[in-house]
Amino acid sequence: MKRVKLTVAYDGTNYHGWQIQPNGVTIEEVLNHHLSELLREPIKIIGASRTDAGVHARGNVAVFDTSARMPAEKISYALNTRLPADIRIQDSREVRPDFHPRFCETVKTYEYCILNRKFPDPTRRLYALFYYYPLDLEKMRQAAGYLVGEHDFKSLCTQKPEVENTVRTIYSVDIIKEDDLIRIRICGNGFLYNMIRIIVGTLLRIGSGYYEPEYMKELLELKNRQAAGETAPPQGLTLVEIRYPEEEKL
Amino acid sequence: MKRVKLTVAYDGTNYHGWQIQPNGVTIEEVLNHHLSELLREPIKIIGASRTDAGVHARGNVAVFDTSARMPAEKISYALNTRLPADIRIQDSREVRPDFHPRFCETVKTYEYCILNRKFPDPTRRLYALFYYYPLDLEKMRQAAGYLVGEHDFKSLCTQKPEVENTVRTIYSVDIIKEDDLIRIRICGNGFLYNMIRIIVGTLLRIGSGYYEPEYMKELLELKNRQAAGETAPPQGLTLVEIRYPEEEKL
Numbered sequence: 001m002k003r004v005k006l007t008v009a010y011d012g013t014n015y016h017g018w019q020i021q022p023n024g025v026t027i028e029e030v031l032n033h034h035l036s037e038l039l040r041e042p043i044k045i046i047g048a049s050r051t052d053a054g055v056h057a058r059g060n061v062a063v064f065d066t067s068a069r070m071p072a073e074k075i076s077y078a079l080n081t082r083l084p085a086d087i088r089i090q091d092s093r094e095v096r097p098d099f100h101p102r103f104c105e106t107v108k109t110y111e112y113c114i115l116n117r118k119f120p121d122p123t124r125r126l127y128a129l130f131y132y133y134p135l136d137l138e139k140m141r142q143a144a145g146y147l148v149g150e151h152d153f154k155s156l157c158t159q160k161p162e163v164e165n166t167v168r169t170i171y172s173v174d175i176i177k178e179d180d181l182i183r184i185r186i187c188g189n190g191f192l193y194n195m196i197r198i199i200v201g202t203l204l205r206i207g208s209g210y211y212e213p214e215y216m217k218e219l220l221e222l223k224n225r226q227a228a229g230e231t232a233p234p235q236g237l238t239l240v241e242i243r244y245p246e247e248e249k250l
Numbered sequence: 251m252k253r254v255k256l257t258v259a260y261d262g263t264n265y266h267g268w269q270i271q272p273n274g275v276t277i278e279e280v281l282n283h284h285l286s287e288l289l290r291e292p293i294k295i296i297g298a299s300r301t302d303a304g305v306h307a308r309g310n311v312a313v314f315d316t317s318a319r320m321p322a323e324k325i326s327y328a329l330n331t332r333l334p335a336d337i338r339i340q341d342s343r344e345v346r347p348d349f350h351p352r353f354c355e356t357v358k359t360y361e362y363c364i365l366n367r368k369f370p371d372p373t374r375r376l377y378a379l380f381y382y383y384p385l386d387l388e389k390m391r392q393a394a395g396y397l398v399g400e401h402d403f404k405s406l407c408t409q410k411p412e413v414e415n416t417v418r419t420i421y422s423v424d425i426i427k428e429d430d431l432i433r434i435r436i437c438g439n440g441f442l443y444n445m446i447r448i449i450v451g452t453l454l455r456i457g458s459g460y461y462e463p464e465y466m467k468e469l470l471e472l473k474n475r476q477a478a479g480e481t482a483p484p485q486g487l488t489l490v491e492i493r494y495p496e497e498e499k500l
């Protein structure tokens with residue numbers, strides 16, 4: 001028996017998110033199905049990040065246990081020949097049997113893309129939020145600065161009854177503009193439900209002058225979701241990378 | 251009566267190309283339908299570039315005549331509210347009544363994207379060719395240099411019986427690499443059927459060492475399509491821009 005870690009990239013457009021659910025096809029379900037067929041035993045993966053419907057990934061992580069003899073490194077190639085074109089394994093390797101993708105120290109990086117121009121671009125409609133109004137990036141950067149560090153992000157998440165601790169650490173927020181594309185890249189030790197999309201919705205309000213940058217600081221203290229901006233739509237969001245600093249030391 | 255010029259962007263994934271044909275939905279057909287409904291008179295557009303199935307555009311050009319009173323500049327906004335999300339007008343303006351998008355001096359720019367990495371990226375599968383093998387960009391640039399200028403491109407097109415003159419002028423070929431994405435940007439006064447995709451297929455053979463760069467020069471002299479590389483697949487190709495230098499002087 002060995003534990004295998006997969007790095008998974010997908011276009012979330014046609015999926016009801018990562019996690020198995022009754023009313024639509026999910027990434028988890030498709031991976032379980034094709035892994036079970038490939039390895040000829042029932043496989044159940046454990047995912048690191050349960051991304052929402054329409055959210056994309058370049059590097060989500062999943063692990064599973066198998067007694068199959070296929071070398072871990074070969075599974076990526078073999079699985080990719082079976083998967084639909086909108087899911088592609090980027091790496092497969094053996095990990096220690098007690099490695100758990102959610103209960104380890106992690107550094108997660110997400111990127112939210114905003115297309116800020118006069119008219120939508122059809123070839124980017126599935127991977128960026130189209131935003132017509134001008135945005136003041138300096139104000140957005142100032143506001144984003146208040147998010148860095150350990151904070152209670154209760155104002156900036158959709159509350160789930162089972163989550164009691166809403167304290168998280170954000171390591172960095174970078175806002176980069178290349179032509180008409182604005183990338184908000186957020187790196188942290190973990191994110192609450194809808195947290196990045198609510199941060200982006202609030203940054204959009206600040207960038208368009210509806211709130212001042214200092215409002216982000218107040219918002220953290222208010223601990224009230226109603227005081228934040230809208231949840232930005234899913235298609236702009238991509239899970240870029242999940243790193244496991246403890247594993248990398250091994 | 252006025253003549254209106256549209257700048258049209260589209261995701262070609264779900265269309266059978268630009269030009270109306272019996273066996274599938276085309277960009278031309280969708281534009282005619284929605285323009286006719288919007289302006290309440292039968293509209294038939296004349297397109298500048300009849301892109302193939304699966305090819306994208308950021309700036310194709312079309313003109314039509316209308317007696318509707320709607321100002322030309324407003325048509326872009328009004329039409330975009332009716333069009334499917336994979337077609338978006340970028341500009342609409344009145345032009346002189348005898349302006350024809352194909353029978354004018356033009357400078358056309360196309361871009362072909364190649365994703366050169368170990369595994370495919372699902373979010374870019376519809377807009378770039380995935381290519382696994384390493385590519386020598388210096389060899390590709392040297393080969394591309396032979397294409398610049400006025401040449402008979404008979405070796406680098408799919409012959410159409412109605413096209414007798416296969417001489418065209420290429421102004422520039424730029425090969426740019428950003429991370430794992432290679433962009434081949436070609437600018438010329440006009441392109442023959444499949445010409446850019448055959449040029450790209452041949453550059454791929456040169457970049458992977460199958461031909462030497464000098465072969466591109468020989469190939470032009472051979473005037474034989476069989477001697478060139480494969481036609482690269484359509485999804486990597488985007489019509490970036492069509493400029494009309496004479497019009498810009500007015």
